[in-house]
Amino acid sequence: MKLTLKIWRQSGPDVAGSFLTYQANNVSEHMSFLEMLDVVNEELLELGQEPIAFDHDCREGICGMCSMVINGTAHGPRPATTVCQLHMRSFADGDTVVIEPWRAHAFPVIRDLVVDRSAFDRIIAAGGFITAPTGSAQDANGILIPKQDSDLAMDAAACIGCGACVAACPNGSAMLFTAAKVSHLALLPQGQPERDRRALAMVRQMDAEDFGGCTFFGECEAVCPKSISIQNIARMNGELIRATLHNRGLAASEAGVG
Amino acid sequence: MKLDAKMPGGPLEEKWDRHKADLKLVSPANKRKFHVIVVGSGLAGASAAASMAELGYQVSCFCFQDSPRRAHSIAAQGGINAAKNYPNDGDSVWRLFYDTIKGGDFRSREGNTYRLAQVSANIIDQCVAQGVPFAREYGGMLANRSFGGAQVSRTFYARGQTGQQLLIGAYQALERVIGTGAVKMYTRHEMLELVTVDGRARGIVARDLITGQMESFAGDAVVLATGGYGNVFFLSTNAKGCNVTAAYRAFKKGAGFANPCFTQIHPTCIPVSGDYQSKLTLMSESLRNDGRVWVPKAQGDQRAPGDIPDSERDYYLERKYPAFGNLSPRDIASRAAKEACDDGRGVGPGGRGVYLDFASAIARLGEPTIRERYGNLFEMYERITDENPYRRPMRIYPAVHYTMGGLWVDYNLMSNLPGLHVIGEANFSDHGANRLGASALMQGLADGYFILPYTIGNYLGGDKLPAVDTSHPAFREAEERATAQLTRLLAINGTRSVDSFHKELGHIMWEDCGMARDRAGLERALQRIPELRAEFWENVKVPGAAATLNQSLEKAGRVADFLEFGELLCRDALVREESCGGHFRTEYQTPDGEAERNDAEFAHVSVWESAGEGKPAVMHKEPLDFEFVHLATRSYK
Amino acid sequence: MNQVAALWQSTIGKKVAMALTGVIMILFLISHTISNDLIFVNPHHLDSYGAWLRSFGPLLWIARAGLLITVVVHIVAASQLTIRARNARPATYDKREYRVATYAARTMRWGGVLLAVFIVFHILHFTTGTFLPGWQEGKVGANVMLGFSSTPVAIFYVIAMLALGLHLSHGVWAAFQTLGINHPAYRGLRRGIAWTLAIVIAGGLATIPIAAMLGLLK
Ligand SMILES: Cc1cc2nc3c(=O)[nH]c(=O)nc-3n(C[C@H](O)[C@H](O)[C@H](O)COP(=O)(O)OP(=O)(O)OC[C@H]3O[C@@H](n4cnc5c(N)ncnc54)[C@H](O)[C@@H]3O)c2cc1C
Ligand code: HEM
Ligand code: HEM
Numbered sequence A: 001m002k003l004t005l006k007i008w009r010q011s012g013p014d015v016a017g018s019f020l021t022y023q024a025n026n027v028s029e030h031m032s033f034l035e036m037l038d039v040v041n042e043e044l045l046e047l048g049q050e051p052i053a054f055d056h057d058c059r060e061g062i063c064g065m066c067s068m069v070i071n072g073t074a075h076g077p078r079p080a081t082t083v084c085q086l087h088m089r090s091f092a093d094g095d096t097v098v099i100e101p102w103r104a105h106a107f108p109v110i111r112d113l114v115v116d117r118s119a120f121d122r123i124i125a126a127g128g129f130i131t132a133p134t135g136s137a138q139d140a141n142g143i144l145i146p147k148q149d150s151d152l153a154m155d156a157a158a159c160i161g162c163g164a165c166v167a168a169c170p171n172g173s174a175m176l177f178t179a180a181k182v183s184h185l186a187l188l189p190q191g192q193p194e195r196d197r198r199a200l201a202m203v204r205q206m207d208a209e210d211f212g213g214c215t216f217f218g219e220c221e222a223v224c225p226k227s228i229s230i231q232n233i234a235r236m237n238g239e240l241i242r243a244t245l246h247n248r249g250l251a252a253s254e255a256g257v258g
Numbered sequence B: 001m002k003l004d005a006k007m008p009g010g011p012l013e014e015k016w017d018r019h020k021a022d023l024k025l026v027s028p029a030n031k032r033k034f035h036v037i038v039v040g041s042g043l044a045g046a047s048a049a050a051s052m053a054e055l056g057y058q059v060s061c062f063c064f065q066d067s068p069r070r071a072h073s074i075a076a077q078g079g080i081n082a083a084k085n086y087p088n089d090g091d092s093v094w095r096l097f098y099d100t101i102k103g104g105d106f107r108s109r110e111g112n113t114y115r116l117a118q119v120s121a122n123i124i125d126q127c128v129a130q131g132v133p134f135a136r137e138y139g140g141m142l143a144n145r146s147f148g149g150a151q152v153s154r155t156f157y158a159r160g161q162t163g164q165q166l167l168i169g170a171y172q173a174l175e176r177v178i179g180t181g182a183v184k185m186y187t188r189h190e191m192l193e194l195v196t197v198d199g200r201a202r203g204i205v206a207r208d209l210i211t212g213q214m215e216s217f218a219g220d221a222v223v224l225a226t227g228g229y230g231n232v233f234f235l236s237t238n239a240k241g242c243n244v245t246a247a248y249r250a251f252k253k254g255a256g257f258a259n260p261c262f263t264q265i266h267p268t269c270i271p272v273s274g275d276y277q278s279k280l281t282l283m284s285e286s287l288r289n290d291g292r293v294w295v296p297k298a299q300g301d302q303r304a305p306g307d308i309p310d311s312e313r314d315y316y317l318e319r320k321y322p323a324f325g326n327l328s329p330r331d332i333a334s335r336a337a338k339e340a341c342d343d344g345r346g347v348g349p350g351g352r353g354v355y356l357d358f359a360s361a362i363a364r365l366g367e368p369t370i371r372e373r374y375g376n377l378f379e380m381y382e383r384i385t386d387e388n389p390y391r392r393p394m395r396i397y398p399a400v401h402y403t404m405g406g407l408w409v410d411y412n413l414m415s416n417l418p419g420l421h422v423i424g425e426a427n428f429s430d431h432g433a434n435r436l437g438a439s440a441l442m443q444g445l446a447d448g449y450f451i452l453p454y455t456i457g458n459y460l461g462g463d464k465l466p467a468v469d470t471s472h473p474a475f476r477e478a479e480e481r482a483t484a485q486l487t488r489l490l491a492i493n494g495t496r497s498v499d500s501f502h503k504e505l506g507h508i509m510w511e512d513c514g515m516a517r518d519r520a521g522l523e524r525a526l527q528r529i530p531e532l533r534a535e536f537w538e539n540v541k542v543p544g545a546a547a548t549l550n551q552s553l554e555k556a557g558r559v560a561d562f563l564e565f566g567e568l569l570c571r572d573a574l575v576r577e578e579s580c581g582g583h584f585r586t587e588y589q590t591p592d593g594e595a596e597r598n599d600a601e602f603a604h605v606s607v608w609e610s611a612g613e614g615k616p617a618v619m620h621k622e623p624l625d626f627e628f629v630h631l632a633t634r635s636y637k
Numbered sequence C: 001m002n003q004v005a006a007l008w009q010s011t012i013g014k015k016v017a018m019a020l021t022g023v024i025m026i027l028f029l030i031s032h033t034i035s036n037d038l039i040f041v042n043p044h045h046l047d048s049y050g051a052w053l054r055s056f057g058p059l060l061w062i063a064r065a066g067l068l069i070t071v072v073v074h075i076v077a078a079s080q081l082t083i084r085a086r087n088a089r090p091a092t093y094d095k096r097e098y099r100v101a102t103y104a105a106r107t108m109r110w111g112g113v114l115l116a117v118f119i120v121f122h123i124l125h126f127t128t129g130t131f132l133p134g135w136q137e138g139k140v141g142a143n144v145m146l147g148f149s150s151t152p153v154a155i156f157y158v159i160a161m162l163a164l165g166l167h168l169s170h171g172v173w174a175a176f177q178t179l180g181i182n183h184p185a186y187r188g189l190r191r192g193i194a195w196t197l198a199i200v201i202a203g204g205l206a207t208i209p210i211a212a213m214l215g216l217l218k
């Protein structure tokens, strides 16, 4: 099948970008979306033009590297699917496909479709962990965890950190990503000791990164390749209120960190 | 090249404890003074960097992705082994050790493999403490499943995302110490040179992939945790970025490369669908717990699987290997699939596929149970093939998956280059000639959490190192070499893309050095690879500049290394005139087509030493002596 | 205390403030609806209600002050979050399509502005009579009739009530989420409460100008 591609090209972080139109003429419905772009890039190379830069690695929907907005939808039309797992059978011959990078103040474009998502790492570094220095652990079955709880935790832990939630949110909010981690750890007994400071610290970092707040548009949940539920956002809100009421303060508990 | 494994004496059970007692220690006050460079943030790298930082070392950690959490370990699906014996089905450290060394076809060191089994249990404890949500029973206990090459259930798993959850655990531990400043993380940085000063590894040169800047980093020890080289075959289950560059450039600096020809072909991957194919997708081995592998008995049977009655199906694994059946080890299952297809009984496009059928499991356990166990794998399969595996058996075919070979290391995980430590898939590790399922995650975390943090102290606590910083000429020189290569690549401006070369190399490797190898094929490959390499350096086209994000340039550098490394791999395969594990030489097989090992001549590690640019590498042998296990012929019948 | 300050500093904290002030306004509006609908029984009941209100004297002023603060806090938080969101998401997509965001959710901000305008007008209209020539202190029922005798004004009220209903249909549900009240078992119930409140309050109030236009008030 043949497609018309309208792709965002931007040669560097502080350079203005623009859309360029390309023709993809020999697309097979069995190709993955990224394989389609590979083919386009090979053609660009022949024409002596620079290939389109895009992030990707595992191409199995798990590393969270691939990131592009296709026709206004982060990760494209197929629900619960990353672009690398999206196949061309989701498009029709003759379609025009608009491809853009994640757009958010906190995710500056590096080149073409490649953006800087390091803000996510900083949110995790702020408190998205359980302090368990190597070697300090007791027997794994020492603390029993109800299957339901560990399943719920697993649902949240499935987040691949791709950033589609931010890209899709009209507020450019990172609530779903942050909430997924807060929930994952708050749901487990091992996560209890740091529960309050985690919520406080992660939310503080999230705000410091200039992400927007949550109006409950639900767009994030709709594009999330791992179907992380906005229930987690409500849970995080509860965690923050809880932490505030406990009134232990962040600075105080901060000392304990490291 | 001196190859001293530094294997402690004494009974197998006591080696590690004795060794730990003998290791030199570094006092907490002094640890702060040592700077360790960790290249790689996968299970091995992240766990090592975090653990060493917790001990007090200054650590710098590098990865080429935009976040340490994206390392290829994230893709591991099936699970991680540990000799916990929770199911009480007779597992033990010894049994895990024995299964591993037998699975590896007796081509690994007893001492290392035993230690791996010993620390396996601590790994699960550590991960649970970090909040890794392993699957659990209703009673709240951890759940186990069985995996290839084992008759006990010792595999822990988190849905079909075990690697992801383990890596997220290690990543969180790493981010925690990044937060405290104990680790400095360099993402989107690619190591291009290892820097040695007076024969010791003292730093690296890495390229900032965003600015294109060449940067030098000096340290007291360098740890490579850069993963496997499966992508030398172009098509593999590895992530697109997986490469041999870091390891190969260390090899060029004098590090020994061990058993490069020990590569693993995974039996259950989704078959190739077209020549645009960019990678192959693994369907976790765990599927073989409940899936039955079969092909039609008749050649070229074009009927839909549903229309083929049981009597006309050949469940060849169950037939050939009654004891292990569908759970026979990977090398065996892969070869059996190849045989069936070569015999014209393959299914799907091109006849390059076999069925993995869940009908009977669904009948026995019901669809919900199967969905609970493999839901996300089934979805992935349907997404890619547009076929519903609940209704129609999966089509699978073997694909390159893992590389047992890697940089040579001693019992302390240090290479022959003092100061250069190698962990995870990047070292030649504990898996011999074939790795059992769920053992790589175990090894990566064993190395990173529980072995390297001890053994590196032995090096750092040893003889005093002279202070070295990046002003040392060795760094200039390394930077210049790295820059020169990029400039050269950009200057060629030929007509063929990097990928086209990579694909051609992959094709050669797969055809002549893949599942079944023979002298003729290997010699052909050894003829064609140098030719292809020569053409690459004359005719490759790398657009763009060196001073920006340039993905073609990154690929070009990696493929340049693969083009040299592929030759080394084939040479290793050629000189190992026996069949063992993943290395199957058709000349050496038993009458019934099983691998025929030659312990008399080949019970050794082949360690290759670079002889400098253009000159053929030299092979050294580290003999493998087996005091505690007797070298049985592997039988899964 | 500094904890509460810290909470207010955070995006989530501002949402919590909006939710709480929202709840206060809702409580006010419930009573406001009931009392206003007394007009259907007999316009003079409204007067006695007004008189009753005034009988509280200073207390009334305290309540009014509280109500004023509530609205101000709500608006301040709303404005800050809106500015923040605009800045967090400067560029929009060439082909932006909402998948699930409801109309109500997407109109929270403009709807809110409309409500703000309404409230100011409304007070100057009925409470102070500034915009209502012929307004008489204490003759609440009469004032309402008089006020709605102008169809444009009545229509403006109806529109405002539509905006209010929309605002509440999303707002009340959102408030549950913001306050972390999210037990999965009651997901449906929370939606239900939101719609009920929206319809009862906005509907209950809108009936008055509508009835007035249809000439049903006498
Ligand atoms: C699809 C798939 C499924 C698997 N499933 C299982 C399983 O179920 N059980 C199991 O036990 N094993 C499994 N494996 C094997 C296992 O995942 C890997 O062997 C293991 O994760 C390797 O971990 P690692 O830390 O050694 O390397 P990796 O996780 O590959 O990490 C390599 C790191 O090195 C960095 N790096 C590489 N080169 C450079 C460079 N030049 N400069 C800077 N940084 C560099 C990368 O950025 C990355 O951070 C699977 C493998 C695959 C491909
Ligand atoms: C059709 C709808 C409405 C009608 C008919 C109505 C009617 C009235 C009347 C008659 C008064 C004067 C009461 C008195 O002076 O004793 C009043 C006061 C007031 N109304 Fe409304 N109202 C309506 C909707 C609203 C809404 C939607 C809000 C808020 C969002 C609101 C907020 C107020 C406030 C704050 C006062 C002042 C109360 C005081 O301080 O005395 N009203 N309203
Ligand atoms: C005075 C003018 C008003 C303005 C400017 C306004 C504005 C807003 C805005 C912008 C939001 C969405 C905030 C966000 O999620 O980003 C909101 C939420 C809300 N508003 Fe209003 N509003 C006003 C009046 C009212 C009134 C009269 C009520 C109730 C009677 C109300 C109840 C709510 C509630 C309950 C929410 C949900 C808060 C949350 O999401 O937690 N608002 N308002």
Ligand code: SF4
Residues within 6 Å of the ligand: A158, A159, A160, A161, A162, A163, A164, A165, A166, A176, A177, A180, A220, A223, A224, A225, A226, A227, A228
């Ligand atoms: S929550 Fe979903 S969309 Fe957001 S980063 Fe995680 S996986 Fe991606």
Ligand code: F3S
Residues within 6 Å of the ligand: A168, A169, A170, A171, A172, A173, A174, A175, A176, A213, A214, A215, A216, A217, A218, A219, A220, A221, A230, A233
């Ligand atoms: S889309 Fe945005 S507004 Fe909240 S629910 Fe999702 S983060």
Ligand code: FES
Residues within 6 Å of the ligand: A055, A056, A057, A058, A059, A060, A061, A062, A063, A064, A065, A066, A082, A083, A084, A085
């Ligand atoms: S490339 Fe890894 S998730 Fe898409």
